[in-house]
Amino acid sequence: MNKVFIAPRRYVQGPDTLKEAGSLISAIGKKALVLWDANVKGIVGETLIASLKDAGIEVVDVDFNGDSTKGEADRVAKIMSDEGVDVSLAVGGGKTLDTVKAAAAIAGSKVVTVPTIASNDSPTSSFTVWYDDDGNCTGFESWGVNPDLVLVDTQVIANGPLPAFVAGMGDALGTWVECDACSQVTAPNLAGGTSTLVAMAIAKLCYDVLMENGVGAMKAVEANTVNDAVEKVVEANVLMSGLGFESGGVATAHMVANCLPSFPECHGLMHGHEVGFGVITQLCLDKTFDDEKRIKIVDFEVAIGLPVTFADIGLEGVDRERLKVIGDICGGEGSLCANHPFEVTSEDIVNAMIAADELGRERKNAAGLA
Ligand SMILES: [Zn+2]
Structure with missing residues (x-):
C-alpha cells in the first residue's frame, strides 16, 4: 500500500481574518453560496457579507436546517446547481461544514x-x-478532496463557548496516540494509504502543543481573549488534528468515542468529549504505554475539564453487561481497535473502560476535584 498524505489547498488563521474573506475567496470563485444558521449569521454575518461584496462576489444566502442528513445535502446541492454558484462557504460548526462538503x-x-x-x-x-x-449518527463518507480554503478567525473562536473549545482539545488529544498506534502496525489511514513521516510529525506536534498551551489557552478563551496559546491550540485543534487523523489514522480512542452515542445518557456530549474518554480507554488498553505519560495525559484532561470518568459522561454506575455492547463492537470485525500491535477482545475493551474510569477518579481525587 502507498503512503498517502492529503490536506486542504490553503489554511488561513488569525484574529479578524473574516475581514479578508472576500480577497481570499475572489481567487476561488465569483458567486458564493453561504450556508449557516441564524445564530452564526447573527455573530459573523455582517462582517463576512461586507467582505464578500467589497470583493465583488455575489452571495446566495442559505439557512442551514440543523443536521448533516442526506436530504439536507441534496437540498443545498440543488440550490448550488440552480443558482450556478462556483464556490460554497460553510460557516459554523461541524454539521454545517459536513453538509456543504x-x-x-x-x-x-x-x-x-x-x-x-x-x-x-x-x-x-x-x-x-x-x-x-x-439525530443518530449513521456513518461517514469521504469526498476524495479537501476544502479549497479553511478560514479560521481566532477572535470569533475565542468569543465562542468554552466547552466547544475544550472538546476540540479532546479530539486533538487522540491524534498522536492513535497515529502512533496505527504506525506500529502500518494500518491504513483515512486517505487511502498508509501514514507518512510528515503525518506522524504533525501528530506529535499536535500533542506537544496541547500539553504546553492547553491550560493557558483555556483560560484565555474563558475571558474571550486571543493570546499566543489560543493561536497555537486553535492550530492544533483544527489544522494538526485534522491532518493528523486523516493522514495518520485512528484507533481505539475514536472507536470507543463513536460507540458512546448509542447510550442515551451520552447524547449531550460533543464528539471531542467522547474522544477524551476514549483516549484514556486506549491508554489503559495498551499495557506497553508509559505509566508516567498515561498519568500526565489524564491530568491534562482533568485540568482542562474533559470528561475522565463514567460519571462525567453520564454513565455513573454502568455495569459490565451494558459496557459489553461497546466491547462487542470494538472487538468485532472491521473495528478500528485492530489498529494496535496486540489483539483486542470485547472483554479487553470492557476492562479498559473500567480501568479508565478508575484512573480518572483517582486523578480527579489527586487534583482535589472528586
Ligand atoms: Zn475526531
Whole structure:
C-alpha cells in the first residue's frame, strides 16, 4: 500500500481574518453560496457579507436546517446547481461544514470552510459525518478532496463557548496516540494509504502543543481573549488534528468515542468529549504505554475539564453487561481497535473502560476535584 498524505489547498488563521474573506475567496470563485444558521449569521454575518461584496462576489444566502442528513445535502446541492454558484462557504460548526462538503461534491462547487468554533477537526478534512432525521449518527463518507480554503478567525473562536473549545482539545488529544498506534502496525489511514513521516510529525506536534498551551489557552478563551496559546491550540485543534487523523489514522480512542452515542445518557456530549474518554480507554488498553505519560495525559484532561470518568459522561454506575455492547463492537470485525500491535477482545475493551474510569477518579481525587 502507498503512503498517502492529503490536506486542504490553503489554511488561513488569525484574529479578524473574516475581514479578508472576500480577497481570499475572489481567487476561488465569483458567486458564493453561504450556508449557516441564524445564530452564526447573527455573530459573523455582517462582517463576512461586507467582505464578500467589497470583493465583488455575489452571495446566495442559505439557512442551514440543523443536521448533516442526506436530504439536507441534496437540498443545498440543488440550490448550488440552480443558482450556478462556483464556490460554497460553510460557516459554523461541524454539521454545517459536513453538509456543504457533501453538497459541493454533488454539485461540483469549490469549498471554503469557516469554523466558528474549534470543537473538532472537520474543517480541513474530506469527510462528512452523516446523521439521520432523528439525530443518530449513521456513518461517514469521504469526498476524495479537501476544502479549497479553511478560514479560521481566532477572535470569533475565542468569543465562542468554552466547552466547544475544550472538546476540540479532546479530539486533538487522540491524534498522536492513535497515529502512533496505527504506525506500529502500518494500518491504513483515512486517505487511502498508509501514514507518512510528515503525518506522524504533525501528530506529535499536535500533542506537544496541547500539553504546553492547553491550560493557558483555556483560560484565555474563558475571558474571550486571543493570546499566543489560543493561536497555537486553535492550530492544533483544527489544522494538526485534522491532518493528523486523516493522514495518520485512528484507533481505539475514536472507536470507543463513536460507540458512546448509542447510550442515551451520552447524547449531550460533543464528539471531542467522547474522544477524551476514549483516549484514556486506549491508554489503559495498551499495557506497553508509559505509566508516567498515561498519568500526565489524564491530568491534562482533568485540568482542562474533559470528561475522565463514567460519571462525567453520564454513565455513573454502568455495569459490565451494558459496557459489553461497546466491547462487542470494538472487538468485532472491521473495528478500528485492530489498529494496535496486540489483539483486542470485547472483554479487553470492557476492562479498559473500567480501568479508565478508575484512573480518572483517582486523578480527579489527586487534583482535589472528586
Ligand atoms: Zn475526531
